[in-house]
Amino acid sequence: MKEKQEKIRSEFNKDLESVKTTADLNDLRVKYLGKKGLITELTKNMQELSIDERKEVGRISNDLKSELTEEMTKLENSLKEQELNAKLVSEKIDISMPSTKVSVGGVHPLTKICDELEELFISMGYDVVSGPEVEIDKYNFEMLNLPKDHPARDAQDSFYITDEELLRTQTSAVQVRSMLKNQEKKPFKIVCPGKTYRRDADDATHSHQFMQMEGLVVGENITLSDLKGTLEEMARKMFGRDREVRFRPSFFPFTEPSYEVDVSCMKCGGKGCNICKGTGWIEVLGSGMVHPNVLNGCGFDSNKFTGFAFGIGIERIAMLKYGINDIRDFYTNDLRFLKNYNRIEGGDK
């Protein structure tokens, strides 16, 4: 018996060595553990043996069976792993090949600037309102302290439709509308983004159509320093945390006092460079304290209320922020231009 067992054992060891695939292993399994396998052979003439002998043979064949099974399972696992690895290797792809992209769109860079400004002003409690582009002379000029024949109208050569109707030259027209609409004459804060039009020939720095965002705050005890603080927030949001603003006296008929607002140069930080023409400052917008004539004309008692107003040129902000040299690019809509602005910036995070 022992001999038989030894023989099977040594034969199995030899066979096991020649197994190369799981298929070979299956053959092996049939040869030893199958119905007609060698181990079954061992127990073939059991009825002829004594009970003790039977026990002995049973034990030996069982031990042998589990011994062989264990070794075959071990080999099987290792073979499966090898085969899987081989399969994976065969599936190797070149990940450097071009990707399949789902098309994504984006907003126009001017909208992007407006969105950023609106987000800031809404967070400071401003309402975002709009007004018509075809405006009446009364709102666009007269009630902003610019009567007919006022020389300051020269700065805003207009597209008139009739004597009384024109394409608005400034979003300031919405100031008047908002103040008149405010029936209870309560304090308020608004920004009004929109298209504006002036009769300028189009070139790299002039566009007959452009966008502005008007800001207006009316309340009690509103001061120029409030305007400064507000515009600093704006400048820092758009041009970076270290920006400073300064006011330079100017003239707009609807504000008194009036100021041009300069922002410390975003390129050189104020040391002077070619962008700021060596001054360290860049003019970005016009602003001032709302003229009493405008307040009173719109039903806000100027003895009780003061206010500030500012007008941001959206193209100007975009051109400064992104380094765009030709204002016409905004209206040509070259897709390569538009796509360039379809991402977030460091400051957005």
Next chain:
Amino acid sequence: MKLSRNFLNDYIDTSNYSDYELAEAMTMIGNEYESIEKLSSATKIVVGYVKEIKDHPDSDHLHVCQVEIAPGEVTQIVCGAPNVDKGQKVLVSLPGAVLPGGEIKKSVIRGQESNGMICSLTELGVDPKYTGETREMGIYVLDKDAPIGEDGLKYLGYDDTTIDFELTANRGDLLSVLGMAYEIGAITGTKVKLPETKVKKEVDDIKDYVSVNVKTDKCPLYLARCVKNLKIGESPNWLKARLMASGVRSINNVVDISNYVMLEYGQPLHFFDHRTLGNKIIVRQAENDEKIVTLDGQERTLSEQDIVIANEDGPVCLAGVMGGLNSEVEEDTTEVIIESAIFNSSNIRRTANKILRSEASSRFEKGIDPKRTYMAIDRACYLLEKYAGGTVVKGLQKYDTIDYKENIIEITLDDVNSLLGIKFTNDDVLDTFKKLSFDVKVEKNKFIVNVPSHRLDIHIKEDLIEEIGRIEGIDKLPSTLPVTANTPGHYEDKYYFNKLVRDRLTSLGLYQVKCYTLTDINSLNRFTNDPKDYITIASPMSEDRKYLRTGLLPSLINVVNYNTARKNNDIMIFEDSDIYYLENGVTTQKSLVSGILCGTLISNDWHKDKIVIDFYTVKGIIENLFEYLGFTNRYHFDVVDLPKDFHPYQSARITIDRDVVGYVGVVHPSISKNRLYAFELDLDKLFNVKVRGIKNKEISKYPTIVKDFAFIFDSDVVSSDVCEAIKKACGHILDKVEIFDYYVGENIGSDKKSIAFKLTFMDPTRTLNDEEVMQLFNKAIDSIKNKFNATLRDK
């Protein structure tokens, strides 16, 4: 305003300030400068005397000159100018001089030594538009008495700098050197010296020379004086240089004086030749269609808004704008009547806009200080006596209706600080007024300010506050935020809706574009069967930008054409914008969103992935948008009343709750050779669709049963009608019906099509049994057979 520093220095001492410092300081108090330019940038220019001149031995046009460049010092200079001659006083640039054209060096010209260059004014860098110099005229010849060796620029008055200021519209007073002097005095703290106006001798009586009759209320002040025995000639060098530095060309001594006084005081003057004017001045409004030939030789047709100066025969001057040709100062004029007046600024502005803008009109438009009207006329007399040999006639003809009330404004320190949010002191306030030469009295807490008459821009407290902020500076202005009710900010509803639409379209892959509102006539009323009464610009810049667009698609087609010409072939763009038109004559505003798509939606060539944009892509984008906006099950596409400019068989009308909200389809091939897919939606209507809030929908726990069938239809059957019929036949247990196959081809007949439907049945409350589903399925089959004359296809 071009400010000559030499001119300015007559009235105020600014020697402590460089040109740049002065310009910067003015900018910081609100008077921005555009440029700083020297009248001549040349260096080392001296007055020379041509002692000897010989022809150059080796040249047919050069001359070899012996030039005395300092008393007793003679040097040799080779000169090519045709007009150089012995005995001339000339401008010599010495070796080492830097001219705009380059540096002058000792040289040898065809064997002859040359130690400098004899110059023209143009070579000194002076614009020929002021000198009338041409190349052929050669070198500039100085007066005989020019002192040899003196600095040539100084001798001519060219040692000057012009600072060009871009002034704000409210500061008419700064359109004068004197006004500038007061303003600069507020920076430097120095006092202004007034010009000399006292004439030496006066004769006769003005009454015997001219009378003034003002017949209009548009001329509140009119002064006239007379100067006789004038000798017209060239102006002195300094006067010519001052005018040049101020941007004015010299004509002759008399005309130059009128311009000079205007520059000095900001008061435009007019000189009439007494011979042609006659003895009667009438100031009146023009008659309609009255004509006058102005100084520039042009006949101008007037209207009653224009003001004219006339004699008994008719107009002799278009008041405040330009003189008449018939009374102008001529070479042989000996007697002038000087006009110094104020005209209504609105009338002048209207006339100037219509006819011609001039140095005079721009000053009248912005207002004149009447005190200067008086000063200027006397100053002109003084200068005519001194520089044009004139004899001044005694007296002044005047018409004066000005109310000379003092301009007094009261203000407190609190007024100032509460508007600016800064802490100025009483001394700061007083300092400002002192620097500006404003008279001020202090009473208790109040400053009572008497604003000088030349500051026509100051009317109210806030104007004074601006002056204080301006002069004292607001560098120390703190930064604060407005303290108001702490309410959250909101978007205007429609503005926000527009933003949502925009965001969804960009997420669907479209780029937003922005186009011009103004367009040409051919772009109006396209893609519509409902032409709008469009709006026209009264004074357009060009035919291309004359009308307000009535739709957005023509602009988008232009964008597509621009891009495809640059090989940007895959295009998905939209624009959201308002359009304007007239409805029953009233300007009406409407918001649209339109898009155009063409090319491929997704492609990866090597990977064989490609989805080409077609009608169904665009339809899908609209459905996606509508579902986002909450319009699910409420929108519908049909082919009723398709607008022109769309493909008549590949386009659809879009309705929501039966209301037409837009169109989608292929752009008609007659408009674009490229196959373009377009849509246009009425944003106002989309905004007004009422949408309910989102409610949770239980996800069914029970299994679905899926069945399918295919039918052969006549080709004009519409698939959505079949789907509707299926839904109707199956009721609420039918969860959805989908089309999964479509076929046209010969083996089913040429006017037939096959459509295969997949029906998904589901009941969220229970498990369906096959029998009831089969019943509904068969009901659907019968319904289709009956309604559409269709044949069920065998599996």
